[in-house]
Amino acid sequence: MVVFNWPSFWEAFPVLAPGLTMTIGLTVLVMPIAVAVGLALAVTRLYTPKPVARVATFWVEVWRGTPLLLQLYWLYYVMPSEFGLQISAFTTVTIGLVCNVSAFLSENFRAGISSIRHGQRNAALALGMSETRAFFRVVLPQAWSRTLPETVNIWVELFKETSLVATLGVADLTYRAMALREENYRTLEVLTALALYYLFLAYPQAKFSDWIYRRTRTKE
Amino acid sequence: MIDALDIIQNNRELLTRALLVTIYLNCLSVLLSLVLGVFIGMAREYGGHITYVVLGAFVDVIRSIPILVIIIWTFFGLPLILGLQNFPPLVAAVIALGVHSGVYISEVVRGGLASVRQGQWQAGIALGMTPIMVVRRIILPQAAIRMLPPISSRVIRNIKDSALAATIAAPELFWASNTLEGETAKPFPIYTTLMIFYFLFNLGVARGLDQIYSRVAIRGRA
Numbered sequence: 001m002v003v004f005n006w007p008s009f010w011e012a013f014p015v016l017a018p019g020l021t022m023t024i025g026l027t028v029l030v031m032p033i034a035v036a037v038g039l040a041l042a043v044t045r046l047y048t049p050k051p052v053a054r055v056a057t058f059w060v061e062v063w064r065g066t067p068l069l070l071q072l073y074w075l076y077y078v079m080p081s082e083f084g085l086q087i088s089a090f091t092t093v094t095i096g097l098v099c100n101v102s103a104f105l106s107e108n109f110r111a112g113i114s115s116i117r118h119g120q121r122n123a124a125l126a127l128g129m130s131e132t133r134a135f136f137r138v139v140l141p142q143a144w145s146r147t148l149p150e151t152v153n154i155w156v157e158l159f160k161e162t163s164l165v166a167t168l169g170v171a172d173l174t175y176r177a178m179a180l181r182e183e184n185y186r187t188l189e190v191l192t193a194l195a196l197y198y199l200f201l202a203y204p205q206a207k208f209s210d211w212i213y214r215r216t217r218t219k220e
Numbered sequence: 221m222i223d224a225l226d227i228i229q230n231n232r233e234l235l236t237r238a239l240l241v242t243i244y245l246n247c248l249s250v251l252l253s254l255v256l257g258v259f260i261g262m263a264r265e266y267g268g269h270i271t272y273v274v275l276g277a278f279v280d281v282i283r284s285i286p287i288l289v290i291i292i293w294t295f296f297g298l299p300l301i302l303g304l305q306n307f308p309p310l311v312a313a314v315i316a317l318g319v320h321s322g323v324y325i326s327e328v329v330r331g332g333l334a335s336v337r338q339g340q341w342q343a344g345i346a347l348g349m350t351p352i353m354v355v356r357r358i359i360l361p362q363a364a365i366r367m368l369p370p371i372s373s374r375v376i377r378n379i380k381d382s383a384l385a386a387t388i389a390a391p392e393l394f395w396a397s398n399t400l401e402g403e404t405a406k407p408f409p410i411y412t413t414l415m416i417f418y419f420l421f422n423l424g425v426a427r428g429l430d431q432i433y434s435r436v437a438i439r440g441r442a
Contacts, residue, residue: 061419062415062419065376065418065419065422065423066380066415066418066419066422067380067381067382067383067384067394067418068380069383069384069386069387069394070383070394070411070414070415070418071415073398073407073411074407074411074412074415077401077407077408077411078407078408078411078412081407081408082408160284160285160286160287161286163286163288163289164286164288164384166288167288167387174286174288174289174292178292181296187296187297187300188296188297188300188301191289191292191293191296191297192293192297194289194293195285195289195290195293198284198285198286198289199281199284199285201284202283202284202285203280203281203284206280206283206284207280
């Protein structure tokens with residue numbers, strides 16, 4: 001058993017703290033964009049002609065079926081070399097996370113929208129609403145509350161998955177921990193502090209997610 | 221894509237080895253996660269209040285920490301605690317992935333066990349079976365079938381997460397691809413091929429598990 005150096009452990013917290021902005025900021029930035037893109041993908045798959053819907057399905061399956069880390073690497077290395085796009089690591093990971101998360105969200109939304117009975121849409125049309133209005137005012141609000149638990153769950157997953165951006169040098173919590181570890185070699189102390197940061201931040205979110213799940217289960 | 225074929229051709233040995241590593245990394249970690257998942261799930265369901273709370277805390281802790289951090293912590297931190305030298309990255313990856321997936325599977329197991337109706341218990345006890353027999357012979361077989369779909373999506377998740385083992389230099393496919401990218405400076409063919417590989421591999425595994433489920437699904441009906 002090695003000696004756990006408590007001072008190094010406590011000192012790690014303030015050093016990692018600046019990484020919080022990136023970790024939380026990325027989550028807050030990516031999620032709303034991903035919700036919009038995910039909704040657009042779900043609508044495309046449900047309401048457009050087959051060839052278009054098929055393309056959207058393929059797109060979603062690719063992002064869902066491959067590792068996120070590989071997706072980020074692909075974007076980071078291939079975009080500049082093949083398409084001459086010089087974009088920053090931050091932009092790359094934002095795009096990658098949006099594509100990945102929106103694919104998962106779109107499946108969720110698609111299931112939610114299909115679960116709303118056709119009668120709802122028909123009733124809205126009979127009341128003189130246009131197709132678009134019926135979708136936004138009648139179908140979507142109901143689908144939204146049904147998909148909320150899974151959406152919150154995906155949010156929590158996203159929060160944790162932002163840690164992968166460290167591998168491309170984006171200065172989030174994980175990146176700062178790896179950097180500090182290489183500086184002071186207090187591996188166990190620094191990595192434990194890192195794990196605790198995530199634990200304290202993600203635990204309330206996970207519990208909130210569980211609570212929403214329970215709440216909706218008793219309602220329906 | 222000609223590049224891709226060339227690169228694969230020239231590095232057949234490295235890639236074959238890496239593919240095998242990816243496959244057994246996943247087999248071992250999934251096996252570990254099933255053992256852990258069934259153990260934790262059953263202990264929480266039948267083990268009384270204290271077991272429920274203690275194991276629940278463990279589940280919540282692991283669930284709140286990103287898999288990347290778990291992998292890094294296991295590789296760098298665990299050998300320090302255990303006083304091990306030369307801790308192989310592959311062992312760290314198996315433990316990290318197995319524990320992470322196992323915790324999620326334990327929740328599936330718990331849900332599956334709870335989904336079997338009370339009447340099944342009572343019927344078993346009425347026939348003179350011991351509680352352990354009832355669980356083993358009546359509850360678990362029915363629950364296991366219902367657990368299959370969520371477990372198969374966990375397996376897919378495990379395969380995707382296994383690429384993270386590259387960050388601790390476990391010699392699996394993603395690590396091998398990064399090495400080749402470093403040597404050839406041809407990211408497009410390498411990473412695209414790897415994308416296609418993971419996509420088809422996951423598709424195959426998902427289809428296979430679906431097939432198994434559709435065979436046995438009828439026996440798991442409530």
